[in-house]
Amino acid sequence: MSKTRVGLLFGGRSGEHEVSIRSAQAIAKALKSDQNASKYELLPVYIRKDGVWQKGEIAQKILASGEPFYLPEEKTTSTDLVPSPSLLPDPTNFAEIEVWFPILHGPNGEDGTIQGLLTLMQVPFVGSGVLGSAVGMDKIAMKMIFSQAGLSQVKYKMVTRSQIWSNPCIFPKLCDEIEAELGYPCFVKPANLGSSVGISKVRSRSELETALDNAASYDRRIIVEAGVEARELECAVLGNDQPQASVVGEITFASDFYDYETKYTAGQADLFIPAKVSDNIANQVKEMAVKAFLAVDAAGLARVDFFYVEKTGEVLINEINTLPGFTATSMYPQLWAASGISFSELVDRLVQLALER
Template identity: 65%
Template structure:
């Protein structure tokens, strides 16, 4: 705790994933939220450069101010952090993607012996790995679309087998995804064999574990979850867009997607999805926060859980904070609640 009696909040952002710039934007919003709680918290920012170098708070504050990444500096020796990191009371790792929300940084923070916002190692790893996630959802008997999981080695050694299997068991259209990337990176919608082969080749360049999911004609509904042992679900939101699917550009470019909050769905469906969102959170052993995404097939009334995101974005276009705003929790109050949940869950 600082000499002023305020809790030192270590805001950890940037990172080595392809979502580096998104993390900076999320961190800017979190910093504003902490400023709204200035009587309780003192911001101590730590920017992780793309080469893994942990920047001092002074340079980190400059990145927050400009919103621009900096050129890589000389890399520190492994596990050598800025001296000011020792004064942090609670960490807020607003990192997205691999080496950010996949359990790696969570394990490091656990070893450092300080509480941190968000899920622990298990939930973070399961939330990032789509195959592990789907396995846990299946064990919890949560409804999911049909899918096939394979490795890069299986794809490269048995190409014709997997092409035929996808066509037989899933059919077109279907979605090809790397198992361990977020924000729609490396995902492709395919409608024929040539596209399928190209998409699997591309996905294999990102990750050694791959997944192919059956396509469904559905509305995309999202729900925010907040809490530890007694998690609560927000009102629902719906994403609409004009692109072929909700890809990276659509997700993070203002004006390309519309967020409808609250989603115009029947009340019984709303209650069902909110219950399923909490069940998904519990299935992966979530903590702090998560956003759960669903497919709602309006023609049949079917719902399928798509995925859980254990560290959702906090940018101006992000659904998570907007869902809580619509539920009655302001952004400043949300940030405060997340820090308090971190302290309570340690």
């Protein structure tokens, strides 16, 4: 039997470009290992930070080195270069690809944009479609859907860039409202960024003002959430219409909160799998994770994050990540490894789920 040709799509235009390369390296290794080597042919496709798509030797080099690669600014005659970053890639350039495995983190990668393009190309792809991806990226839309689904969460307030920048008379009143509704500490987040980029924990009026201004530089929509004293639990979900939940894991860290540096610096955070919680709490987390997955119309994979408030026994959903980090040390594959599914088997299942859907 001929091998299934898998287009591994990585890089991208977001601030998580380097993380995407690391995830792609792990997936590429899995596709070439164990039984996968006889089932799949790997075809890497790299998206430069300026949006140009590259395949062939150049993409292979990026995957091997783990370092972003930049072509000279002048025009090139390379056959590996898809001509214009301002145009959609010509599907005929990738006609040999039978299923796509996009591992593009952040905006322009997991927010529904690339999923829409792949849908137009009429080729199966791993992960959620346009709706699930868009909702999974937009924290405000996500929370509204969670609310409709009856999932408990922290108090929050939506803010727009215009409220922060356009009218100096509105801004003090806005800060008054946030203080009255949410109090301190609270978290200020851009609505559409991943990996904790642009997020600030604030404890005073001056910190709130600075954080709002900073978040507005990243996104026109901002969310402010009440802080809670809680343990951070995570659960992985795998499947399409009948998804399954993994064991529950816990993240602990010494920093003030789980920011970008803590996430991607070795030794900054500890993962405990399974989490040391009661069976009742673990089952509640699993049930809520699957419910959230179905509520946003996710597919293939997702990691769902929770707050566990031990004092009250509450489990509060934080967010769903429809394209989580996929390095060998990332929480998503580790949760499934603890649930009895190896990294290479997990990659195989995801490709099969894409073909099934």
